[in-house]
Amino acid sequence: MLEVTDLGHRYRAKEGEHTAIDRLSFTVAAGELVCIVGPSGCGKSTLLRSLSGLITPTSGTVALHGDEVRGVPDDLAVVFQDYSRSLFPWLSVARNVEFPLKRKVSRAERRERAAQALEWVGLSGAGAKYPWQLSGGMQQRVAIARALAYRPSLLLMDEPFASVDAQTRFELEDLLLRVRREHDTTILLVTHDIDESVYLGDRVLVLSKSPATVVADLKVDLPAERDQITTRESDAFVALRAETARLLHGGGAVRPRVHADPEGAAARFLAAERAEQASRATRKQAAQS
Ligand SMILES: Nc1ncnc2c1ncn2[C@@H]1O[C@H](COP(=O)(O)OP(=O)(O)OP(=O)(O)O)[C@@H](O)[C@H]1O
Structure with missing residues (x-):
């Protein structure tokens, strides 16, 4: 591998x-x-x-x-140590998670995978928020959700x-x-x-x-x-x-x-x-x- x-x-x-x-x-x-x-x-x-x-x-x-x-x-997906630089501040949390999937799967599947991954990391209620509205630890969980949603x-x-x-x-x-x-x-x-x-x-x-x-x-x-x-x-x-x-x-x-x-x-x-x-x-x- x-x-x-x-x-x-x-x-x-x-x-x-x-x-x-x-x-x-x-x-x-x-x-x-x-x-x-x-x-x-x-x-x-x-x-x-x-x-x-x-x-x-x-x-x-x-x-x-x-x-x-x-x-x-x-x-390949990478979760970096420095979460502050890994999310797009102008996109909502859900859109951040969906972003790498844009050319990979349909819109409906993007939504579904992002919702599931956010639930996995305990952030199902945060999809509409922006990264800067979250704590550092929460932002890191969003970065992890994005990597997991990409599969x-x-x-x-x-x-x-x-x-x-x-x-x-x-x-x-x-x-x-x-x-x-x-x-x-x-x-x-x-x-x-x-x-x-x-x-x-x-x-x-x-x-x-x-x-x-x-x-x-x-x-x-x-x-x-x-x-x-x-x-x-x-x-x-x-x-x-x-x-x-x-x-x-x-x-x-x-x-x-x-x-x-x-x-x-x-x-x-x-x-x-x-x-x-x-x-x-x-x-x-x-x-x-
Ligand atoms: N862009 C760079 N230019 C010059 N030196 C660098 C650069 N990036 C890292 N280094 C140096 O290379 C060495 C290894 O850095 P690296 O960040 O890979 O270590 P690390 O094991 O991940 O560190 P840590 O455990 O602190 O996260 C360090 O001495 C660092 O100063």
Whole structure:
């Protein structure tokens, strides 16, 4: 489905060159949900931009359905991190969701798909509003609804749930799993949240710090049917998230998964990780306000 071979991208700026990603290789099978985690600034967005054809990588290749990607493929949708730039302010919420479908399906079907997708993300009453009348988290849900209504064969998501509250985040995670099951969508999702990567993924790709290379490609050996409480409580989940955290922070050799110790060092480490995420979100909000 998606084949990434020796992908590299070097930005050229006045201050000199910066290699954001370097010789990245991996594949994603049709219908798979692969999560990508990596340190801040390691090149995750650059990777997604290269995969979506929005930038031309300086080395390596990306092939979708066996064809090399040159320009934005037709059956692809992207949910960006920066929701404020992804919606048209002059179009209502419903028209924003319908927009990419204009040349794809009839008017009646556009309306139907937009209404359904807005209902999925909990915004059925907001279709007539304009994006600027909604909160940041609601705008992000509109961007997600637009991608889901399009029903792409490949969906790329760059920290799609970072700006929504915790409860909505859980609901959107479950929605994504449901949509993936029902429509057989292939999904590649970048997240800073290790728990989210394990909860959602069939695999987790762990990237190194900049320039990003693939440190590990972890298979998430959890039942396909997941539940926010029982899955997250299971020993297998706890062990996998600790393993991901160790790899992400250069912990070297992976310890055996059998003796998960949620009360021990891994849990303390993860608590610190969450505190860092929360403080980063607060700093980001402060910078935006
Ligand atoms: N247009 C650009 N020109 C020059 N350098 C860039 C450009 N875009 C990104 N970079 C640099 O490339 C590196 C990777 O950026 P990128 O946004 O891909 O990382 P990221 O892993 O998505 O970051 P974050 O985790 O903070 O979202 C960073 O050092 C960034 O400053």
